[in-house]
Amino acid sequence: MTPPIFDLTGRRALITGSSQGIGLALARGLAGAGAAVVLNGRDTAKLDRAAAALRAEGHPEVATAAFDVTDSAAVEAGVAAIEAGHGPVHILVNNAGVNLRGPLHEMPDGTWHTVIATNLHSAFYGARAVAKRMIARGAGGKIINTCSVMSLMGRATTGPYTATKGALGMLTRAMCADWARFDIQCNGIAPGYFATELTAPLKNDPAFNGWLTGRTPAGRWGEMPELAGAAVFLASAASSYVNGHLLFVDGGMTAVL
Numbered sequence: 537m538t539p540p541i542f543d544l545t546g547r548r549a550l551i552t553g554s555s556q557g558i559g560l561a562l563a564r565g566l567a568g569a570g571a572a573v574v575l576n577g578r579d580t581a582k583l584d585r586a587a588a589a590l591r592a593e594g595h596p597e598v599a600t601a602a603f604d605v606t607d608s609a610a611v612e613a614g615v616a617a618i619e620a621g622h623g624p625v626h627i628l629v630n631n632a633g634v635n636l637r638g639p640l641h642e643m644p645d646g647t648w649h650t651v652i653a654t655n656l657h658s659a660f661y662g663a664r665a666v667a668k669r670m671i672a673r674g675a676g677g678k679i680i681n682t683c684s685v686m687s688l689m690g691r692a693t694t695g696p697y698t699a700t701k702g703a704l705g706m707l708t709r710a711m712c713a714d715w716a717r718f719d720i721q722c723n724g725i726a727p728g729y730f731a732t733e734l735t736a737p738l739k740n741d742p743a744f745n746g747w748l749t750g751r752t753p754a755g756r757w758g759e760m761p762e763l764a765g766a767a768v769f770l771a772s773a774a775s776s777y778v779n780g781h782l783l784f785v786d787g788g789m790t791a792v793l
Contacts, residue, residue: 538569541774545570549771550618550625552605552662553632555582557732558682558763562629562725563598564590565764566771571627572597574618578604605632605658615665624673627771628666630659631682633700635734640695648696655700659707663722667715676719680770681708683724685786705782712780721779723770728786730758754787 538544549566553559555577563573567590575590575598577583583600590598599622603614618625634654636647663679670677686698687705704724711722729748731739738744739757749755766785769775784790 542768542772543570544627544768544772547626547771548572548574548623549627549629550574550576550601550615550662550666551629551631552576552658554629555579555586557734558727558730558760559629559631560586561760561763562631562680562682562767564593564595565761565767566627566629567595567598568764569768569772571771572599572622574599574601574622574625576601576603576605576614576632578602605662606653608657608661611658611661612665615662615669619669624669624675625666625677626670626675627678627680628662629680629682629767629771630662630704632658633682633697635694635697637693637697639693643695651696652700655697656703656707659704663711667711667718667720670720671715671718674718676721678771678775679711679715679720679722680767681705681711681722681724683708683726683782685726685728685784685790687724687726687782688790708782709780716779721770721775723775723778723780724782725763725766725770726782726784726786726790727763728752728758728784728789730760730763732760752787752789753792756787758785758787 549571551563554563554575567573580602587598603610684701686701690698708724
Protein backbone atom coordinates (compact mmCIF):
# COMPACT_ATOMS: atom_id res chain seq x y z
CA MET A 537 0.00 0.00 0.00
CA THR A 538 1.26 3.48 -0.88
CA PRO A 539 2.05 5.51 2.28
CA PRO A 540 -0.52 8.32 2.61
CA ILE A 541 2.03 11.09 2.02
CA PHE A 542 2.79 9.59 -1.42
CA ASP A 543 -0.79 8.58 -2.28
CA LEU A 544 -2.10 10.21 -5.47
CA THR A 545 -5.63 8.83 -5.30
CA GLY A 546 -8.09 11.45 -6.53
CA ARG A 547 -5.41 13.35 -8.46
CA ARG A 548 -5.25 13.67 -12.25
CA ALA A 549 -1.94 13.88 -14.09
CA LEU A 550 -1.35 15.01 -17.67
CA ILE A 551 1.94 13.69 -19.04
CA THR A 552 3.08 15.06 -22.40
CA GLY A 553 5.09 12.88 -24.76
CA SER A 554 3.92 9.77 -22.94
CA SER A 555 3.16 7.18 -25.62
CA GLN A 556 6.55 5.56 -24.99
CA GLY A 557 9.88 5.90 -23.20
CA ILE A 558 10.39 8.11 -20.18
CA GLY A 559 6.95 9.72 -20.46
CA LEU A 560 5.19 6.36 -20.32
CA ALA A 561 7.41 5.27 -17.42
CA LEU A 562 6.47 8.42 -15.47
CA ALA A 563 2.79 7.87 -16.25
CA ARG A 564 3.07 4.27 -15.05
CA GLY A 565 4.67 5.40 -11.81
CA LEU A 566 1.99 8.02 -11.13
CA ALA A 567 -0.80 5.55 -11.96
CA GLY A 568 0.78 3.04 -9.60
CA ALA A 569 0.48 5.61 -6.79
CA GLY A 570 -3.24 6.02 -7.53
CA ALA A 571 -3.39 8.93 -9.98
CA ALA A 572 -5.71 9.07 -12.95
CA VAL A 573 -3.42 9.70 -15.92
CA VAL A 574 -3.90 11.40 -19.28
CA LEU A 575 -1.41 10.35 -21.93
CA ASN A 576 -0.46 12.87 -24.59
CA GLY A 577 1.24 12.65 -27.96
CA ARG A 578 0.47 13.21 -31.63
CA ASP A 579 0.13 9.58 -32.74
CA THR A 580 -3.29 8.34 -31.65
CA ALA A 581 -2.48 4.70 -32.41
CA LYS A 582 0.61 4.78 -30.18
CA LEU A 583 -1.34 6.52 -27.44
CA ASP A 584 -4.07 3.90 -27.60
CA ARG A 585 -1.52 1.08 -27.34
CA ALA A 586 0.16 2.74 -24.37
CA ALA A 587 -3.18 3.30 -22.63
CA ALA A 588 -4.21 -0.30 -23.25
CA ALA A 589 -0.92 -1.51 -21.76
CA LEU A 590 -1.44 0.53 -18.58
CA ARG A 591 -5.01 -0.71 -18.22
CA ALA A 592 -3.84 -4.30 -18.67
CA GLU A 593 -1.41 -3.71 -15.80
CA GLY A 594 -4.31 -2.83 -13.53
CA HIS A 595 -4.56 0.96 -13.95
CA PRO A 596 -8.15 1.63 -15.10
CA GLU A 597 -8.11 5.44 -14.96
CA VAL A 598 -6.17 6.11 -18.15
CA ALA A 599 -7.27 8.60 -20.82
CA THR A 600 -5.58 9.91 -23.95
CA ALA A 601 -5.37 13.40 -25.43
CA ALA A 602 -3.74 13.79 -28.84
CA PHE A 603 -2.48 17.30 -29.56
CA ASP A 604 0.70 19.02 -30.71
CA VAL A 605 2.50 20.49 -27.71
CA THR A 606 4.50 22.85 -29.96
CA ASP A 607 1.27 24.60 -31.01
CA SER A 608 0.15 27.12 -28.39
CA ALA A 609 -3.48 27.13 -29.48
CA ALA A 610 -3.59 23.33 -29.61
CA VAL A 611 -2.21 23.08 -26.08
CA GLU A 612 -4.77 25.54 -24.73
CA ALA A 613 -7.60 23.72 -26.47
CA GLY A 614 -6.26 20.33 -25.38
CA VAL A 615 -6.03 21.24 -21.71
CA ALA A 616 -9.49 22.82 -21.83
CA ALA A 617 -10.91 19.65 -23.37
CA ILE A 618 -9.25 17.43 -20.76
CA GLU A 619 -10.66 19.48 -17.90
CA ALA A 620 -14.10 19.65 -19.49
CA GLY A 621 -14.20 15.92 -20.20
CA HIS A 622 -12.36 14.40 -17.26
CA GLY A 623 -11.91 17.03 -14.55
CA PRO A 624 -9.11 19.25 -13.22
CA VAL A 625 -5.47 18.59 -13.99
CA HIS A 626 -3.74 18.48 -10.61
CA ILE A 627 -0.34 17.35 -11.91
CA LEU A 628 1.38 18.32 -15.15
CA VAL A 629 4.48 16.52 -16.39
CA ASN A 630 6.14 18.37 -19.25
CA ASN A 631 8.00 15.48 -20.83
CA ALA A 632 7.79 15.95 -24.62
CA GLY A 633 11.26 16.18 -26.08
CA VAL A 634 13.53 15.42 -29.01
CA ASN A 635 17.28 15.30 -29.57
CA LEU A 636 18.43 16.00 -33.13
CA ARG A 637 22.19 15.72 -33.27
CA GLY A 638 24.89 17.43 -35.29
CA PRO A 639 27.80 19.85 -34.94
CA LEU A 640 26.63 23.36 -34.18
CA HIS A 641 28.57 24.82 -37.11
CA GLU A 642 26.57 22.58 -39.46
CA MET A 643 23.21 22.90 -37.70
CA PRO A 644 20.34 23.92 -40.03
CA ASP A 645 17.93 26.56 -38.76
CA GLY A 646 15.06 24.11 -39.04
CA THR A 647 16.70 21.57 -36.76
CA TRP A 648 17.47 24.20 -34.14
CA HIS A 649 13.92 25.55 -34.17
CA THR A 650 12.37 22.07 -34.00
CA VAL A 651 14.32 21.15 -30.88
CA ILE A 652 13.63 24.50 -29.21
CA ALA A 653 9.90 24.24 -29.94
CA THR A 654 9.58 20.63 -28.82
CA ASN A 655 11.68 20.79 -25.67
CA LEU A 656 11.18 24.34 -24.42
CA HIS A 657 8.22 26.12 -25.99
CA SER A 658 5.99 23.12 -25.25
CA ALA A 659 6.82 23.24 -21.54
CA PHE A 660 5.91 26.92 -21.37
CA TYR A 661 2.65 26.41 -23.28
CA GLY A 662 1.63 23.45 -21.15
CA ALA A 663 2.55 25.01 -17.83
CA ARG A 664 0.79 28.28 -18.69
CA ALA A 665 -2.42 26.50 -19.70
CA VAL A 666 -2.48 24.31 -16.59
CA ALA A 667 -1.17 26.83 -14.04
CA LYS A 668 -3.73 29.51 -14.80
CA ARG A 669 -6.47 26.97 -14.13
CA MET A 670 -4.78 25.83 -10.92
CA ILE A 671 -4.55 29.45 -9.81
CA ALA A 672 -8.22 30.09 -10.60
CA ARG A 673 -9.27 27.05 -8.56
CA GLY A 674 -7.10 28.08 -5.61
CA ALA A 675 -6.22 24.50 -4.72
CA GLY A 676 -2.56 24.42 -5.75
CA GLY A 677 -0.96 21.79 -7.93
CA LYS A 678 2.22 20.20 -9.20
CA ILE A 679 4.27 20.89 -12.33
CA ILE A 680 7.16 18.57 -13.15
CA ASN A 681 9.52 19.29 -16.04
CA THR A 682 11.65 16.53 -17.54
CA CYS A 683 15.10 18.10 -17.56
CA SER A 684 18.37 16.19 -18.02
CA VAL A 685 21.96 15.87 -16.93
CA MET A 686 22.36 18.10 -19.99
CA SER A 687 20.73 20.85 -17.94
CA LEU A 688 24.21 21.16 -16.40
CA MET A 689 26.62 19.57 -18.86
CA GLY A 690 27.33 19.70 -22.57
CA ARG A 691 28.32 17.01 -25.02
CA ALA A 692 29.44 17.28 -28.64
CA THR A 693 26.66 17.23 -31.26
CA THR A 694 23.90 17.86 -28.69
CA GLY A 695 23.90 21.68 -28.82
CA PRO A 696 20.18 22.34 -29.33
CA TYR A 697 19.20 19.69 -26.78
CA THR A 698 21.67 20.99 -24.20
CA ALA A 699 20.50 24.57 -24.75
CA THR A 700 16.86 23.61 -24.24
CA LYS A 701 17.47 21.47 -21.18
CA GLY A 702 19.56 24.20 -19.57
CA ALA A 703 16.81 26.69 -20.30
CA LEU A 704 14.16 24.31 -18.99
CA GLY A 705 16.00 24.04 -15.70
CA MET A 706 15.91 27.83 -15.37
CA LEU A 707 12.29 27.97 -16.54
CA THR A 708 11.49 25.56 -13.70
CA ARG A 709 12.94 28.06 -11.25
CA ALA A 710 11.04 30.91 -12.91
CA MET A 711 7.81 28.95 -12.55
CA CYS A 712 8.58 28.53 -8.87
CA ALA A 713 9.20 32.27 -8.53
CA ASP A 714 5.84 33.13 -10.10
CA TRP A 715 3.61 30.34 -8.82
CA ALA A 716 4.86 29.12 -5.44
CA ARG A 717 2.62 31.65 -3.70
CA PHE A 718 -0.37 29.85 -5.23
CA ASP A 719 0.74 26.55 -3.61
CA ILE A 720 1.98 25.23 -6.94
CA GLN A 721 5.22 23.27 -6.66
CA CYS A 722 7.32 23.41 -9.86
CA ASN A 723 10.27 21.03 -10.01
CA GLY A 724 12.30 19.08 -12.51
CA ILE A 725 13.42 15.49 -12.89
CA ALA A 726 16.85 15.32 -14.49
CA PRO A 727 17.49 11.80 -15.77
CA GLY A 728 20.88 10.52 -16.73
CA TYR A 729 21.18 7.85 -19.41
CA PHE A 730 18.25 5.43 -19.38
CA ALA A 731 17.62 2.40 -21.53
CA THR A 732 14.74 3.38 -23.84
CA GLU A 733 13.62 2.78 -27.40
CA LEU A 734 15.35 6.02 -28.41
CA THR A 735 18.66 5.26 -26.67
CA ALA A 736 18.90 1.65 -27.87
CA PRO A 737 21.44 2.53 -30.62
CA LEU A 738 23.71 4.14 -28.02
CA LYS A 739 23.36 1.24 -25.61
CA ASN A 740 24.18 -1.19 -28.41
CA ASP A 741 27.28 0.78 -29.41
CA PRO A 742 30.19 -0.87 -27.54
CA ALA A 743 32.27 2.32 -27.49
CA PHE A 744 29.48 4.51 -26.12
CA ASN A 745 28.24 1.86 -23.71
CA GLY A 746 31.75 1.43 -22.36
CA TRP A 747 32.18 5.18 -21.92
CA LEU A 748 28.81 5.51 -20.19
CA THR A 749 29.23 2.66 -17.75
CA GLY A 750 32.73 3.85 -16.94
CA ARG A 751 31.64 7.48 -16.51
CA THR A 752 28.67 6.72 -14.24
CA PRO A 753 29.52 5.81 -10.62
CA ALA A 754 26.69 3.26 -10.58
CA GLY A 755 28.43 1.56 -13.49
CA ARG A 756 25.29 0.98 -15.55
CA TRP A 757 22.39 2.51 -17.45
CA GLY A 758 19.26 3.52 -15.58
CA GLU A 759 16.16 1.37 -15.88
CA MET A 760 12.75 2.95 -16.45
CA PRO A 761 11.12 1.91 -13.15
CA GLU A 762 13.87 3.84 -11.34
CA LEU A 763 12.26 7.10 -12.48
CA ALA A 764 8.90 6.30 -10.91
CA GLY A 765 9.87 7.20 -7.34
CA ALA A 766 11.10 10.65 -8.34
CA ALA A 767 7.86 11.35 -10.21
CA VAL A 768 5.67 10.19 -7.34
CA PHE A 769 7.68 12.21 -4.81
CA LEU A 770 7.43 15.43 -6.82
CA ALA A 771 3.74 14.85 -7.59
CA SER A 772 2.71 14.09 -4.01
CA ALA A 773 2.27 15.83 -0.68
CA ALA A 774 5.71 14.52 0.26
CA SER A 775 7.23 17.41 -1.73
CA SER A 776 4.93 20.18 -0.50
CA TYR A 777 7.91 22.38 0.49
CA VAL A 778 10.15 21.43 -2.44
CA ASN A 779 10.04 24.06 -5.18
CA GLY A 780 12.33 25.13 -8.01
CA HIS A 781 14.45 22.02 -7.53
CA LEU A 782 16.05 19.70 -10.11
CA LEU A 783 16.15 16.12 -8.88
CA PHE A 784 18.97 14.27 -10.67
CA VAL A 785 18.31 10.58 -11.26
CA ASP A 786 21.61 9.75 -12.91
CA GLY A 787 23.49 7.07 -11.01
CA GLY A 788 25.82 9.76 -9.68
CA MET A 789 27.00 11.05 -13.06
CA THR A 790 26.73 14.74 -12.16
CA ALA A 791 28.33 14.20 -8.73
CA VAL A 792 31.78 13.28 -10.01
CA LEU A 793 34.40 14.28 -12.57
